[in-house]
Amino acid sequence: MQRAQVNWLPDGKRMHLHHGPIDMIVDASGPGRDAALLRAVRRFDTLLEELVAELPRLRSPSGPPPVAGTARRMTRAIEGFALDFITPMAAVAGAGADTVLHAMLSGPGVTKAYVNNGGDVAFYLTSGHMMRAAIATRPEGQITIEYREPVRGIATSGRSGRSHSLGIADAVTVLARNAAAADAAATMIANAVDLPGHPGIIREPANDIAPDSDLGARLVTTHVGHLTDTEVDAALDAGSRYANKIKSRSLIYGALLCLRGCTQAVGHLPHIQMKDPLNA
8 A cells, every 4th residue: 555645735834644545634833833743644644554454344334343543433423323324434534634633732832733634624723713614605605613612623525525425415514523523414414405206316326336335225316407496495404404403412513504506504603704706
């Protein structure tokens, strides 16, 4: 297996960690920044091998407790969804971000840090600091999270993302206590944004597209045709009902659901700012 690669982005400020399917953008501030980034590199170096070693368990909805720390984060993140079909792979990107962030914070002198793993972000804030993150809306938006907010993880899922979805959401962005929890919840809410039986929605067995998919023969969405405004609202309503259900179980703080230019918000979404498309 090819070794992990470490580079600086063109701005010379943010670090890019790459290994196989994993791409992370990492940064920190404070007097301990350099040491924190070095810890991130060291922890990232073995992350993919650890996940590969436990893939059979991570692709299954149940089984013995995993060994590695990231795999344990993945299984903890899905515990609240035990009544629904979900595997630990639903939290893999977020859990990876949490793992690297945890390593960064294992030494002193860090006032702010974040790990962006393909759009799923784990972050740390001290007093006076805030986190700004893009959200997948139309027009584009941005959310600002301040130190006093309990949110420390953001994740986005939907049929336009890197993974297959059972639903039709363009994007669902979730705010939660950590990135693994946000990742799992975003996956499940995106699955719930749906119109079962709609003739304009094309689905295929996941394992026909990716033979090793953790979804097996479950039907994933490959195309969404024309939807009326009423149908868009109905699909978003279904997703919002599910999001409210898991929020009532304290699995998330808030979620923003997007489909065909329409959005619905659930729970606490602090300081959202939408970009004016005329001034973009």
